[in-house]
Amino acid sequence: MAFFESNYWHPSVATDIVLLSLRQKKLSALLVKRLDHENGWALPGGFLEKGEDLDQCAHRELNEETGIQVPYMSHFANYSDPNRDSRHQVISVAYLAVHPSGKLRIRANSDVFDVNWFNVENLPDLSFDHNKICGDGIKYSRLLIERKPSLAFAFHNGGFTLTELQQTFAAFGGHKFSPENKRNFRLWLKNYADGRGLVVETDKFREGNHRPARIYEPNLEALDKETIK
Amino acid sequence: MAFFESNYWHPSVATDIVLLSLRQKKLSALLVKRLDHENGWALPGGFLEKGEDLDQCAHRELNEETGIQVPYMSHFANYSDPNRDSRHQVISVAYLAVHPSGKLRIRANSDVFDVNWFNVENLPDLSFDHNKICGDGIKYSRLLIERKPSLAFAFHNGGFTLTELQQTFAAFGGHKFSPENKRNFRLWLKNYADGRGLVVETDKFREGNHRPARIYEPNLEALDKETIK
DNA sequence: CCAAAAGTGTTGATCCTACACCCATGT
DNA sequence: ACATGGGTGTAGGATCAACACTTTTGG
Numbered sequence: 001m002a003f004f005e006s007n008y009w010h011p012s013v014a015t016d017i018v019l020l021s022l023r024q025k026k027l028s029a030l031l032v033k034r035l036d037h038e039n040g041w042a043l044p045g046g047f048l049e050k051g052e053d054l055d056q057c058a059h060r061e062l063n064e065e066t067g068i069q070v071p072y073m074s075h076f077a078n079y080s081d082p083n084r085d086s087r088h089q090v091i092s093v094a095y096l097a098v099h100p101s102g103k104l105r106i107r108a109n110s111d112v113f114d115v116n117w118f119n120v121e122n123l124p125d126l127s128f129d130h131n132k133i134c135g136d137g138i139k140y141s142r143l144l145i146e147r148k149p150s151l152a153f154a155f156h157n158g159g160f161t162l163t164e165l166q167q168t169f170a171a172f173g174g175h176k177f178s179p180e181n182k183r184n185f186r187l188w189l190k191n192y193a194d195g196r197g198l199v200v201e202t203d204k205f206r207e208g209n210h211r212p213a214r215i216y217e218p219n220l221e222a223l224d225k226e227t228i229k
Numbered sequence: 230m231a232f233f234e235s236n237y238w239h240p241s242v243a244t245d246i247v248l249l250s251l252r253q254k255k256l257s258a259l260l261v262k263r264l265d266h267e268n269g270w271a272l273p274g275g276f277l278e279k280g281e282d283l284d285q286c287a288h289r290e291l292n293e294e295t296g297i298q299v300p301y302m303s304h305f306a307n308y309s310d311p312n313r314d315s316r317h318q319v320i321s322v323a324y325l326a327v328h329p330s331g332k333l334r335i336r337a338n339s340d341v342f343d344v345n346w347f348n349v350e351n352l353p354d355l356s357f358d359h360n361k362i363c364g365d366g367i368k369y370s371r372l373l374i375e376r377k378p379s380l381a382f383a384f385h386n387g388g389f390t391l392t393e394l395q396q397t398f399a400a401f402g403g404h405k406f407s408p409e410n411k412r413n414f415r416l417w418l419k420n421y422a423d424g425r426g427l428v429v430e431t432d433k434f435r436e437g438n439h440r441p442a443r444i445y446e447p448n449l450e451a452l453d454k455e456t457i458k
Numbered sequence: 459c460c461a462a463a464a465g466t467g468t469t470g471a472t473c474c475t476a477c478a479c480c481c482a483t484g485t
Numbered sequence: 486a487c488a489t490g491g492g493t494g495t496a497g498g499a500t501c502a503a504c505a506c507t508t509t510t511g512g
Contacts, residue, residue, distance in 0.1 A: 007232050009279045010239035013320055050238045050318065053309040075307060078322060080282040089279065091242055091320075093307060147376075163464075184502060186465075191500090210463040211509035392491075412493080413475065420473085439490040440482035 011080075012090040015058040016045035016130065018137030019070065021099040022155050023117045027171040029134055030099070031126070032065055033114035041118075042127040043134060045092075058095045065112045067105055072154040073097040076140045077133070084129045092129075096137050096144070100157035142172050150198055150226055153218040161206050161213035162186060197222045240309075241319040244287040245274035245359065247366030248299065250328040251384050255348045256370075256400040258363055259328070260355070261294055262343035270347075271356040272363060274321070287324045294341045297333060301383040302326040305369045306362075313358045321358075325366050325373070329386035371401050379427055382447040390435050390442035391415060426451045 004010075019030040031041040046061040048054065054075065063069060079092040106115050118124065120138050123131065145151050152168045153160075160168075166185045193199045200219050205212035233239075248259040260270040275290040277283065283304065292298060308321040335344050347353065349367050352360065374380050381397045382389070389397075395414045422428045429448050434441035 004235045004238050005233065006239075008241075008276070009233050010235075011242050011277060011279075012237070013240050013242060047237070048240060048309075048320075050240075051311050053311060054307055054320070055309075078283055078304060078307070080277075080284075082280050082282060091277075091283070161464090181502075182464085183466080183504085187501080207510080208463075209461080209511045211465080211511095213464060390491085410475080411491085412477085415492080416474080436483080437490075438484050438488080440492080442491055 012088060013048040013054075013093065014045055014090055015048065015054055015061055015093045015095060016043040016079075016133055017058055017062050017073070017095045017097050018043060018076075018134050018141075019062065019066075019097045019099055020120075020138070020141060020155075021104075021117065022101040022168060022171055023119070025167055025171060026119045026121070027138070028117040028119050029123065029138070030066065030104075031116060031118055031124070032112045034065075034111050035113065036111070040127045041124050043130045044112075054093050058093075058097075062097065066115055068099060070097045070099050070154075072151060077136055079129060079133060081129070092133065094133050094137060096141055098151065098154040100155055102157055145169065145172050148226060149192060150218070150223055153199075153223070159202060159204065159215040159217045161215055162189065163213060164206075165189070165216075196226075198226075241317060242277040242283075242322065243274055243319055244277065244283055244290060244322045244324060245272040245308075245362055246287055246291050246302070246324045246326050247272060247305075247363050247370075248291065248295075248326045248328055249349075249367070249370060250333075250346065251330045251397060251400055252346045252348070254396055254400060255350070256367070257346040257348050258352065258367070259295065259333075260345060260347055260353070261341045263294075263340050264342065265340070269356045270353050272359045273341075283322050287322075287326075291326065295333075295344055296335055297328060299326045299328050299383075301380060306365055308358060308362060310358070321362065323362050323366060325370055327380065327383040329384055331386055374398065374401050378421060379447070379452055382428075382452070388431060388433065388444040388446045390444055391418065392442060393435075394418070394445075425454075 021028055021030070030044065032044045033039065033041055044062055044065045045058070046065070048057045049060075052060070055073075058073060059069070062073075073095055074097075075093060076096045077094045079094060082089045084090065084092070104117075120134075123134060125131065126134065141151075149169070152165060155168050156164065162185075163182075166182065169185070189199075197219055199216045202215045202217055204215040206215055250257055250259070259273065261273045262268065262270055273291055273294045274287070275294070277286045278289075281289065284302075287302060288298070291302075302324050303326075304322060305325045306323045308323060311318045313319065313321070333346075349363075352363060354360065355363065370380075378398070381394060384397050385393065391414075392411075395411065398414070418428075426448055428445045431444045431446055433444040435444055
């Protein structure tokens with residue numbers, strides 16, 4: 001006997017996560033290989049379970065499949081073409097997430113037998129419509145970081161120098177945050193962040209073969225007040 | 230025997246539509262009274278059917294319940310609290326839509342026994358979490374009209390005068406498009422729309438106890454090229 | 459001393475605000 | 486003639502891009 005019965009038809013509902021990070025200063029997305037997904041690369045994600053909401057589902061799936069937790073995650077689109085999965089009708093609820101650069105501890109998991117970062121300019125063929133979803137997520141991230149530049153902080157753990165922050169913006173290809181107009185980037189940042197108290201100066205410096213660079217940290221309290229998801 | 234069976238649990242999926250329009254120059258939302266919704270006011274919408282995608286579902290439900298079609302409709306959020314509907318777990322996919330001001334022909338429908346516009350400043354108590362959804366939709370529309378001002382064209386049928394267009398912006402309470410700075414609104418519009426070719430002058434005029442006002446029309450081709458959903 | 463990257467001052471163009479003013483119609 | 490709303494010109498302030506410059510470290 002079937003486990004689930006109803007007088008009405010029901011679709012399946014899953015979450016898929018476009019997880020972005022900086023790897024070698026390139027914007028990169030995390031992909032997984034799972035036993036069921038035609039053995040190809042795909043976005044991390046999975047089916048909604050009874051009693052949880054979509055946000056919980058996305059966090060749970062990401063944690064189960066990669067063992068990580070992220071400082072930023074939010075919904076950006078739905079995918080509901082009845083034929084997007086040939087086996088049955090699945091609504092995919094897509095999330096954008098950000099992981100700070102640095103070590104990624106991948107947890108062993110029976111379903112997932114490979115996990116890796118891929119430069120977003122050079123993604124492999126993905127299962128289902130995941131190339132479309134991933135591309136949309138990247139496009140969305142470019143819009144988002146212009147509307148809510150504090151998103152860039154989520155790419156850094158334990159503070160950042162202004163040059164590092166600028167490189168983060170540059171990884172998105174945004175115009176104003178672009179290449180070597182260091183001066184204007186800093187003026188813009190001062191204007192943007194100072195009024196809102198978004199960043200705080202620390203007394204720490206990043207050392208190198210050059211003048212040490214001051215390290216800044218995001219002001220978590222002020223960040224919570226930022227509008228726009 | 231049950232109509233639908235599966236080895237896995239499935240949620241229900243529905244679309245709900247926040248349909249906005251201008252009524253007496255006030256931003257207003259369309260609400261319906263249905264036999265099943267505790268006999269209270271609620272957003273138009275209903276369950277996804279087998280073989281259709283979410284956009285089709287939203288258009289179909291709106292058409293079935295109110296007999297109208299709209300020039301703008303797009304997804305803005307999901308609602309998935311497991312307890313948002315006490316009867317069973319329903320994912321609500323929320324859409325924002327715009328209807329031009331003017332006559333609304335309501336089609337008789339057995340499920341819906343009342344339909345009406347409500348000023349968004351003064352909404353009644355709605356079924357389920359529809360007050361939350363509707364409020365979010367209105368907030369979203371305020372963001373959207375700043376990011377993509379051409380949305381304002383969807384509130385007008387058969388052309389608009391510049392004053393009418395400005396009143397549309399004013400209905401959202403936006404700062405720059407605000408009260409009686411006619412001069413700057415027009416300068417801003419010229420700068421925004423001229424470069425993109427978004428509006429075209431017609432040779433028609435709106436008459437009144439005063440100098441006739443030139444009527445403009447949106448350029449549909451250029452509108453399609455506008456970025457941002 | 460030199461290389462390399464951090465960090466600052468300032469000008470000129472551009473955009474936006476505020477305010478004043480003229481124009482065309484109905485009564 | 487005048488009331489009403491349509492429609493425009495423009496000076497001064499704020500904002501922003503571009504470029505040149507100084508500072509501090511390691512080797």
